[in-house]
Amino acid sequence: MDKTNQGRLIVLEGIDGSGKTTQVGLLADKFREMGTACYTTMEPTDSPIGSLIHQIMTGRMHADPKVIAALFVADRLDHLLNEVNGVVHKIKEGVTVIMDRYYFSSYAYQSVDVPIEWLIQANAQSSSILRPAVNIFIDTDPEIAMERITKNRFDQELFEEKTRLIRVREKYLESFERFKDTERVVRIDGNRSQEEVAQDIWKAVQQI
Ligand code: ADP
Ligand code: TYD
Secondary structure, eight states: OOGGGOOOEEEEEOSTTSSHHHHHHHHHHHHHHTTOOEEEEESSOSSHHHHHHHHHHTTSSOOOHHHHHHHHHHHHHHHHHOTTTOHHHHHHTTOEEEEEOOHHHHHHHHTTTSOHHHHHHHTHHHHHHOOOSEEEEEEOOHHHHHHHHSTTOOSHHHHHHHHHHHHHHHHHHHHHHHTTTTOOEEEEETTSOHHHHHHHHHHHHHTO
């Protein structure tokens, strides 16, 4: 197939509460307004592998962090290669795909418990099968992200959650630095209104 007819993969990354889900929706609206076919999707997925991950993350099942990291890798490969609704197939059909999280999420979140070299190696299949045209990093202050997701609560768990988000943000920044020669990453200040963030994302997408 002629590569020029292929769609593009746009990935949104950021800590929990950074505004990814909101911005995926706004970006998709904008593409559709402009007459561009687009498909939105997220990781973890709602496939059987993604459901296992959700069960672990909500405490209904227990698994070692290495197992969780491997499940994310498997979920991601299925997300790309699934015969029914795989992202690779959509891209080949010329559809623009907007994804809420991809392998940088694994580098940022799993590297707390699993060596980063292992994560990079384990995700090498995904990055060679489909590299994003751009990774948009919505950089929201962990304090602001926390306020958005946990209104009117204050307890020890929240303190731990904030510490975790600070660390995840640092891991994102370290990973982007590490891959600066091979990955296109655009950092967007996520501490502003939804409209301002959306405008900057749209500008970044125009440049790919
Ligand atoms: P994520 O998918 O990154 O966890 P969401 O898009 O679900 O983030 O946003 C988390 C919460 O913050 C939601 O209640 C959403 O309405 C709100 N929100 C998103 N973006 C902004 C923004 N720029 N300013 C204020 N609130 C926001
Ligand atoms: P989700 O409910 O989708 O949260 P959000 O709207 O903030 O994206 O859960 C995703 C969670 O999974 C989030 O805390 C990050 C985590 N995650 C990883 O730890 N590794 C990964 O590779 C991915 C894709 C997500």
